[in-house]
Amino acid sequence: METLELTQEEQFQARIDADVRIEPKDWMPDAYRKTLIRQISQHAHSELVGMLPEGNWITRAPSLKRKSILLAKVQDEAGHGLYLYSAAETLGASRDQMLADLHSGKAKYSSIFNYPTLSWADMGCVGWLVDGAAILNQVPLCRTSYGPYARAMVRVCKEESFHQRQGFEIMQTLCEGSPEQKAMAQEGLNRWWWPTLMMFGPKDSESPNTEQSMKWRIKRFTNDELRQKFVDMMVPQAEFLGLTVPDPNLKWNEAKQGYDFGDVDWEEFWNVVKGNGMCNQERLQARVQAHEEGAWVREAALAHAEKRKQREAALVAA
């Protein structure tokens, strides 16, 4: 038998190609590690910052049941943040460093959270559209090549699909309600539709990381493929609700068995990415403020733990 001398990198790629999960202690190329840390921490930051636009309505939720569901949902997002930070830690990143990168603006988070939540319908739109888009992005990640990330995503996706249903249900209740409520729902859709389409990222032709990420099976579909899927999934739902999707170019294409739709305003997209969205500064400031104002609490907890340890050591020694 002829033995093949594979380089570490070739062996690694062979495992990926065979759909064998990569685990924390396995050898991996530096670039793979870096790409994953970037992506997972970005995802964790999105969960953390994503608490803010919905948190904005917890105190104003219109019924006790809605208040309870919304609070539980935002709490789930905090939980997702925790799983994801832990997954990134298995690659050697520290939570402190990741947070420092978020606070300095070095690390990004999903731009969608830089849009304001202005009415109760936005709680419906965020659940229905934003979580809907997130699910499309995330379901393939349950099969992503890095084990801890894939496993974290299985849990995240289960909860996200519940979030999406509750968002749709808010929209449905509004659409079946008074004319004012229906108008509220339509106005929400008008504001959230395009930013949601932007969540899939730049066009494939302008997405430099896609090819390598596909090869490493960190990513399994391109941005444009997912965007198309999303439109095809959402348009019938909007029709069911009796809402109008704010795109004059939207049209069913029999040949491709999908919708043709208008072009995203890429200038707006890049502006928000660069920090010029309505809420970029507020969101980041809110995070930085919470972190800075919490510093003394974290210090106290550490100091107390240390005192306790010393007392216990003294007891043992005595």
Next chain:
Amino acid sequence: MTDSPMPTQATPAPTPETQANLFAFVLQLADTSLILAHRLSEWCGHGPILEQDLAMANIALDLLGEARSYYQYAAELEGKGRTEDDLAYLRSAVEYRNPLLVEQPNGDFAGTIVRQFIYDCFHYHLLLQLQSGPDAQLAAIAEKSVKEAAYHIKWSAEWVIRLGDGTEESRRRVEKAIENLWRYSGELTTPSATEKALQAAGFVPDYAAIQQQIDAHVTRVFEEATLPVPQGVFMQKGGKDGRHSEHLGYLLAELQYLQRTYPGLQW
């Protein structure tokens, strides 16, 4: 449970007066849980560390669930067709019956912890008694809630200890919070006219006995936290009779905004 001061024998059907008092008392419990849950929920997304953000949302959710159980029961006791949301969203500040403590603003994390600990001490020891009380529905809600309250008091007590026996700054802050908030602790165990009547009828436990248990709990925790237990503080009251601090009006304006702006709709 052998130390229960509550009568456990079968009780006669409550008089209309007791029924009305019971409605008022259950509503007071509901308002109290809701207002504190609302305050805690204001932290959501802004906590000092992600794990504590989660913990506060957890406690808020427990209290919200407890509030809903009480409101639903209150609506049933009243029998006028009002719903949990009518009771929570369509009553003005003077009709709210929560004690002053729970409507106090969050302040810093130390303020939130001290407010929580003071309330948890009362809440936990009250629920322990209510779960063996003569009203089956109230007892059932208490039995479910006391398990949650046991976790709440463990959480807040641990933080009182960490902050008291942590750094100089945390100690200064927790002492300040105690100074600000202790004056609202007395109202919890000072019975209102409604509570007095229900105590006489055997539906509400003796608050003097609960106060003793609270004192023992506080002493134990403060000792570990190396904090002095406040003495001789003048106690504020009024919330349970609908005389609130200025803070409640703003809280309700926010809480009730949608229901008040668009009356009579489903959400």
